Structures are given as C-alpha cells and as structure tokens.
Amino acid sequence: MDSIDQKIIEMLRFNAREAFSTLGKAVDLSAPAVGKRVKQLEKNGIIEGYSLRLNHDKLGVTVKAYINLKIHQSSTIRTAYNQIKPIKEVERCDRITGEDSLCILGFFKDNKALITFLERISQYGVPNTSIILET
Incomplete structure (x- = not known):
C-alpha cells in the first residue's frame, strides 16, 4: 500500500460512493486505474466493505x-x-x-x-x- 492507496482510502472513508473518476483526479490516475487499486484493496482485505449512514x-x-x-x-x-x-x-x-x-x-x-x-x-x-x- 502506497501513498496513493492511502489517499484513496481517506477519500472513501469520507464518501464510500465517490466516483472513481473523482478519486482519480485527486490522485492523478485514470478512473480504471483507481478501480483496479480499489479492487486490490478489497482483495487484500484492507477494504472489508461499505456501510450506510442514516439521518436518525x-x-x-x-x-x-x-x-x-x-x-x-x-x-x-x-x-x-x-x-x-x-x-x-x-x-x-x-x-x-x-x-x-x-x-x-x-x-x-x-x-x-x-x-x-x-x-x-x-x-x-x-x-x-x-x-x-x-x-
């Protein structure tokens, strides 16, 4: 995991539904490249899942x-x-x-x-x- 992965994780923590294109702009990668990184983070067990925040x-x-x-x-x-x-x-x-x-x-x-x-x-x-x- 490098600094790009860390930035992607940081952004996904704030908004797990952030578009790969938006993430890519922030880390200077294409959307498909970000998608590959996210899939690898999931495969490695670093990203375990995504959750829902409700307005109670x-x-x-x-x-x-x-x-x-x-x-x-x-x-x-x-x-x-x-x-x-x-x-x-x-x-x-x-x-x-x-x-x-x-x-x-x-x-x-x-x-x-x-x-x-x-x-x-x-x-x-x-x-x-x-x-x-x-x-």
Missing part, C-alpha cells in the same frame, strides 16, 4: 443512548452479544474490558422504546444507560 432524526429517532451492560455470568457474554447485536435499534455492540462486558450504542423512537429494550436485555445483565444529548 429524519427517521423519527428521538433517543440515542450508550448502554453498558454488566453481564450476570461470564459464561453468558457470547450469548448476550449474539442476541443483542442483531436487534434493529442497536447500531453497535462491542465487547469491552473492565467491570462492564458490553457497550451498546442504540437509537430509539422514544423513551418507551428504550425502556422496552432495557427490559429485554436485562435478562443478560445490569444495564447502565447514558442518554446522548448532542453529537
């Missing part, structure tokens, strides 16, 4: 929260992780070190939806919730 406000989300979960028993960490991660309100679910076992970032329609989620995950452990005020 426009989707009716009014509550955003970090929820740290202290698991009841260490043997249930993997189970809790596998059950919580696919829930539609969960943006991220990370295993972490320290007293808590999981850190969850969730987006909820309202407080009632957050409460329902907390009740659902409390079977695995004790949640500690921090509401996001501003991002």
